[in-house]
Amino acid sequence: MDIVAKQWKQQLQYLLEGRDYESLIFTSAEDIPILPFYTADNVKSPYAINTKTQVAVPLFISDKEATLKRIAFWQDQSVSFFLLDIHPKLTQKEVEEWLPANLQYLFTNSFTIDTTTYQKAGASMVQQIAFGVAQIKENPHTADVLNVKVAVGGTFLLEIAKLRAFRRLLSEQAPTLPLCLIAEVSSRGLSLLKSSYNENYVQLAYEAAVLGGADYLLPKNPLFFKKSNLNSEKTQIALISSLCSTRKASLLNDLYAVEALSYEMYKKAQSFISYIEKEGGIQMMKQQCILQKWIIVKAHEAQKRFDKQCEAFLEANKGKIEWYQKEEWELYPFSKKSADRGTLMAKRLWEPFEIKQRQQWQKKTNQ
16 A cells, blocks of 8 residues: 555544544445545556447437438437337338438347346346346357447446446457447436436436446436427437537546446456356246346345435425426336236336325325
């Protein structure tokens, strides 16, 4: 430990007034210790990432002229990458024939892997990485590019570490293939609160995606229960573009905390991938619902931690909190149960509190 680091530790121990320095170390849900400060000694294996994130616009294609008009509009906003979802009445081949040739496109059925389902159902970050890499190892990929979709949440520093560890493992698994990480903000941490909470959450997730090294970032409507419109999309795309112009993943290269946490995430995911292989592989685990059970366990643990924090928040702000009511929803905000036990269901952490609040509101209305 260098002299400056020793001085910092001595200063902390003085301020602790007899308490143990170890009391400042926080262990995350990934079982990764978060230290009060980091030094070169904590960096075991640095990994530089020089990706420059760009905005990606999702488009649903059902009509040629309307699609071309929207593409032209976004092209004027300096957007050059589009994620395309095609109406069943159309085919990818016929759509490709009339798309402008000077832009980049990815069809939603072209993802090599999509780990967003795991994240939205409550999988830990290590699980998200390990399941994604295990899929690629078991399923031979013939595409020219490794297109991977990831979901990003609000735990800023750890989300950055997740993306950087994921890129490292994917690059090791397919070293000859170009890798394209496409990130979206997950709804898992969003709420029906009438406040700036959702806006702050989404912006923090955007920043994590950029600094974590996503190649492309999709816009997210903070009011997830509202249908997206052109104005809301323009606002979010302008925000992403602004972030991408001032932030990039290379800014965090060689930063002690980022390098240390990313490597911890990398090693844990690597170890878990080996365990998955020894236990029969990810496909077998999906078929026997073992994978789903693992995710459910992690989701329950995450919900318990969140409930404790949320109860304290609601108690401290009693009488000051407003919620968006049913008449203000355009999209149903709650998860729906599936009869298939093998299906992973997306669920937001705020749901139990919102449902309870809604029931209380309905009781008052009926009195």
